[in-house]
Amino acid sequence: MSLGGPLAGKTIVVTRPQAQAAPLAEAIAKVGGTALIFPLLEISPAADSAPLVEAAARLEDYALAVFISPNAVEHALPVLLADKAWPASLIPAAVGQGTVKTLAAHGVMDCIAPTERFDSEALLALPELSAERVGGRRIAIFRGDGGRELLAETLRQRGATVDCITAYQRSGPSTGATPLMAAWRAGRLDALAVSSSEGLRYLVDLLDAEGRALLHNTPVFVPHARIAENALALGLSNILLTEAADAGILAGLVAYNWPA
The missing domain is CATH 3.40.50.10090 (Rossmann fold)
Structure with missing residues (x-):
């Protein structure tokens, strides 16, 4: 010290x-x-890895992939990119700047994220997540078990098809x-x-x-x-x-x- x-x-x-x-x-x-x-x-892998494996198989079908935290990146990307590169058409998004940095460390660049307040509300306020931009498109949200449903529910209200994929689990x-x-x-x-x-x-x-x-x-x-x-x-x-x-x-x- x-x-x-x-x-x-x-x-x-x-x-x-x-x-x-x-x-x-x-x-x-x-x-x-x-x-x-x-x-x-304490952070550990998801109890059921099947949804993450399924998301990896159809990664090219998504228009937007949202990562809720650095832990979501660390647990999802090794599966998502096990045998392929990040799709050029897939836009990465994050709630916080720490998640942006973690994505970049894995080679996933050009992530959209809030720059001032770091929460679901701030992410939803970005023009890239407006109803005009997400309506009719498929979005993946990679997150831990449980958590708030505001992001997924709002994106569905805006016309998107949303898959919430548990990438890791939390415990006390x-x-x-x-x-x-x-x-x-x-x-x-x-x-x-x-x-x-x-x-x-x-x-x-x-x-x-x-x-x-x-x-x-x-x-x-x-x-x-x-x-x-x-x-x-x-x-x-x-x-x-x-x-x-x-x-x-x-x-x-x-x-x-x-x-x-």
Whole structure:
């Protein structure tokens, strides 16, 4: 850990899935903080791979392929492109810029995505997803199990045929809350960065009464208004809404007026 910097002496819990936790943890360390990586979601392949295999077989039939998250890319593309290249006529789309970067790392370029707010509503507001552009066309949405149905339902209302393909599944942490409780009791847990409403629910369920009381008094930094709303619904009150993605969370952590 760096001896100086705006987060010197602060321990921040990074709750992204294990495969996505390193960039934020490293960014926290660069400004003097210590990252405690505690994934609130565990990511694994879809229980049933048949829909993904079927989508791969008819990939050329789709006009638009939407990837909900980097995990969707990482789990779908190896199957979709196992024996073929990305179809030239297939337009890739993503909800967030992290997903755009992950697609690009796999050679899928020219992805359409929101540039300011990163959610289904923002994606649906793009002209490429207007009724005039998607009506009568077939669209694939690659996502995790469950999740919001707004995107698929709206695209169907706009006249598209939509296939929702589960590329991976999510589950809560398989370990208990011992690392968090130990850090809290030792006075070494200053804030949490939470980027998933689902993960936040798992966290609350994981904690006992003592842990929930500690969580209630700990700043929780979230990069989206919907997560903040869900946090309030779960009874939390010390919620700090940041700009989007890791960069937004880091900026919020650095700008926070930490108690002396």
